Amino acid sequence: TATPSSTTGITQSSIDSFHAHLSQSTRIVALLGAGLSASSGLPTFRGAGGLWRTHDATSLATPEAFGRDPAFVWQFYSYRRHMALNAKPNAAHYALAELSRQKPAFLTLSQNVDGLSPRAGHPAQQLQLLHGSLYDVKCFDQRGCGYIERNNFTDPIVPSLAIPQGGQDPTASAEQLEIDSSDQVATGTDTNPLIQGLDISDDKHALPSIPLHDLPRCPRCKHQLLRPGIVWFGEALPSQTLAEIDTFIKKPGTTIDLMLVIGTSSAVWPAAGYTEIARNRGARVAVINMDPESGRGLEADDWFFCGDAAEIVPELLR
Numbered sequence: 001t002a003t004p005s006s007t008t009g010i011t012q013s014s015i016d017s018f019h020a021h022l023s024q025s026t027r028i029v030a031l032l033g034a035g036l037s038a039s040s041g042l043p044t045f046r047g048a049g050g051l052w053r054t055h056d057a058t059s060l061a062t063p064e065a066f067g068r069d070p071a072f073v074w075q076f077y078s079y080r081r082h083m084a085l086n087a088k089p090n091a092a093h094y095a096l097a098e099l100s101r102q103k104p105a106f107l108t109l110s111q112n113v114d115g116l117s118p119r120a121g122h123p124a125q126q127l128q129l130l131h132g133s134l135y136d137v138k139c140f141d142q143r144g145c146g147y148i149e150r151n152n153f154t155d156p157i158v159p160s161l162a163i164p165q166g167g168q169d170p171t172a173s174a175e176q177l178e179i180d181s182s183d184q185v186a187t188g189t190d191t192n193p194l195i196q197g198l199d200i201s202d203d204k205h206a207l208p209s210i211p212l213h214d215l216p217r218c219p220r221c222k223h224q225l226l227r228p229g230i231v232w233f234g235e236a237l238p239s240q241t242l243a244e245i246d247t248f249i250k251k252p253g254t255t256i257d258l259m260l261v262i263g264t265s266s267a268v269w270p271a272a273g274y275t276e277i278a279r280n281r282g283a284r285v286a287v288i289n290m291d292p293e294s295g296r297g298l299e300a301d302d303w304f305f306c307g308d309a310a311e312i313v314p315e316l317l318r
């Protein structure tokens, strides 16, 4: 439980004043980031997990990267699908879902594509997935074909994307095979509990090369590849999502009472902009983040709770 202490800025009085304001708040917005799912074992973008093999995760999350090497980008997303499917929502995901049931005018904006908020039973009509979902797929040719499939939890989505098991890597040399299996056992380095098989996020493991025809293909137009149903950098957020959020935040004659900013570096736009938009609609802001730096720039009547979201959020929302 979130124990009051000077370092974390969590004082009993700050928790009490937050609880008092929450109880009087009817219209609430929350912005969620990767830090919310950190204690479910999922890497954040800017933390140590920000690198996949030697690549910066954000550089793989672009249409250009997919155009250049769709197999490699699919291996990146299939790995994340596998890991997130093996992860479990944590107490913060459940607390946010519960508050949504108590406060019908509570809208959650998630930047996370891991599916953990929906799996925690977060009411769908009060949850906007700003950047899509790992479990949606769509035809690469959205203008021509436009095929979209939601909630495809097949893992691997096609056999060629199965996580390599130690000692079966087709392209690895005999020595490599030896290293892989012995390594795995000897050093136990591959002990990411969310991965069954080789942790291919580590480039010491060779990646199987996958021919294009073994990649997910669009079942409607039959000739285009399927791509992850994710909003990549340089791509617009779904216009319907933006419109629904705007309608809620700018509802005539209403204000926003509280803005919760949970486990996000607020570095990606337009998502990061919602905190000031809510503040301009009258909201007091509460930031929950592991990084003391992210409490900077807050106003006098805002809150900053420094620590693990999975611990602090249930305490704050109880």
Ligand SMILES: CC(C)NC(=O)[C@H](Cc1c[nH]c2ccccc12)NC(=O)[C@H](CCCC/N=C(/NCCC(=O)O)S[C@H]1O[C@H](COP(=O)(O)OP(=O)(O)OC[C@H]2O[C@@H](n3cnc4c(N)ncnc43)[C@H](O)[C@@H]2O)[C@@H](O)[C@H]1O)NC(=O)OCc1ccccc1
Binding pocket: 032, 033, 034, 035, 036, 038, 039, 044, 045, 046, 047, 061, 111, 112, 113, 131, 230, 231, 232, 233, 234, 235, 236, 237, 262, 263, 264, 265, 266, 267, 268, 269, 270, 271, 288, 289, 290, 291, 294, 307, 308, 309, 310
């Ligand atoms: C990098 C940034 C500067 N670039 C952008 O913002 C760009 C460009 C841009 C647009 N407007 C701008 C204005 C200014 C500057 C740049 C831009 N934005 C875009 O490209 C957007 C699209 C952005 C969406 C990209 N897709 C993602 N995700 C899906 C992919 C995937 O997942 O693979 S973004 C992705 O990165 C972001 C990562 O941020 P966080 O979730 O916050 O994670 P991070 O690791 O950074 O931080 C974790 C935090 O948690 C804390 N923490 C860690 N552990 C814990 C813990 N246990 N408890 C609590 N806290 C914790 C840490 O301290 C830390 O603070 C998330 O949004 C995540 O979804 N599209 C667009 O603008 O389109 C235009 C357009 C318009 C019309 C027509 C055509 C085009």
